Amino acid sequence: MAKIRTLFKDISPNEAGFTLVHEHLYSHPPLWKISGDPDLLLDDVEKNAQELKLFHKAGGKTIVDATTIDYGRSAKALIEIANKVPEVNIISVTGFNLGSYYEPWVYEYSLDDIVELLKRDITVGMEGTNARSGLLKIGTSYNYIMKVEEKTLRAAAKVHVELGTPIVSHTTLGTMAHEQIELLLDEGVDLGKVAFYHMDHNLDFWYQKKILEKGAYIVYDCTGKIKYGPEEWRINMLKRLIKAGFLEQLMIAGDTARRSYYKSYGGGPGLDYIPTKYINRLREEGFTQEMIDIIFIENTKRFLSW
Numbered sequence: 001m002a003k004i005r006t007l008f009k010d011i012s013p014n015e016a017g018f019t020l021v022h023e024h025l026y027s028h029p030p031l032w033k034i035s036g037d038p039d040l041l042l043d044d045v046e047k048n049a050q051e052l053k054l055f056h057k058a059g060g061k062t063i064v065d066a067t068t069i070d071y072g073r074s075a076k077a078l079i080e081i082a083n084k085v086p087e088v089n090i091i092s093v094t095g096f097n098l099g100s101y102y103e104p105w106v107y108e109y110s111l112d113d114i115v116e117l118l119k120r121d122i123t124v125g126m127e128g129t130n131a132r133s134g135l136l137k138i139g140t141s142y143n144y145i146m147k148v149e150e151k152t153l154r155a156a157a158k159v160h161v162e163l164g165t166p167i168v169s170h171t172t173l174g175t176m177a178h179e180q181i182e183l184l185l186d187e188g189v190d191l192g193k194v195a196f197y198h199m200d201h202n203l204d205f206w207y208q209k210k211i212l213e214k215g216a217y218i219v220y221d222c223t224g225k226i227k228y229g230p231e232e233w234r235i236n237m238l239k240r241l242i243k244a245g246f247l248e249q250l251m252i253a254g255d256t257a258r259r260s261y262y263k264s265y266g267g268g269p270g271l272d273y274i275p276t277k278y279i280n281r282l283r284e285e286g287f288t289q290e291m292i293d294i295i296f297i298e299n300t301k302r303f304l305s306w
């Protein structure tokens with residue numbers, strides 16, 4: 001029986017409901033040390049739980065915390081948030097984001113060491129806790145793949161082949177998706193269980209169609225981030241992809257990785273932006289309720305189950 005693995009228990013796919021597949025509920029990233037930008041520190045458990053409650057009030061049921069090991073994931077903090085907001089299903093990832101964030105041990109670990117680590121997160125628990133990951137994450141740099149990124153990608157692919165756990169991918173600014181696909185196929189990965197994040201950074205119809213034709217999902221996760229372009233650009237490309245027959249491979253999220261995106265820290269648009277304002281906009285733009293349900297309920301549960 002297919003399941004979706006949340007922090008503390010496996011749920012039936014039909015229990016997932018309205019789902020966002022790329023958010024951040026807690027992170028303490030090394031990038032903060034480099035940039036000194038406190039906006040990247042999403043580390044106030046109380047405020048993060050408050051924000052998650054807003055998501056739930058807006059109709060949200062399930063959420064992916066896409067914070068990787070190298071981006072300052074904390075199983076302990078996620079457990080605290082989950083205990084404060086038990087009405088929302090939280091799915092945590094295991095895996096890595098970018099080679100430039102990795103600590104030295106990731107370079108030193110063999111491929112097999114990484115495989116063992118990822119498997120332990122999924123089957124036993126993360127960071128010595130009993131909270132488990134339900135999703136693998138890979139990631140590559142802007143327009144190139146570091147050797148060490150290829151190592152962690154191949155490790156995630158091997159774990160996917162063994163356990164069936166789905167894979168999400170960080171594509172920096174929507175690049176290197178096709179090169180990642182080549183490596184994943186080389187490892188025998190089922191592309192129907194892979195979703196490419198950040199594809200709305202690269203609103204290129206040809207590029208996206210080629211990914212979708214191979215059976216993978218794409219995720220638009222700059223929703224609400226007008227600094228990367230108006231919603232109109234994303235919505236127009238979504239319409240074009242739907243017209244081309246790819247509705248069942250599209251997912252939408254907000255990638256809320258900064259304090260300033262959270263209402264609870266005094267910012268916006270907030271974790272409730274997509275289930276409220278953005279969905280109303282989609283309706284006004286001609287998306288039917290059926291299409292919205294396919295994107296946020298049907299596609300997400302099909303992708304997340306294994």
Ligand SMILES: [Zn+2]
Pocket residue numbers: 022023024066255256257
């Ligand atoms: Zn993210």
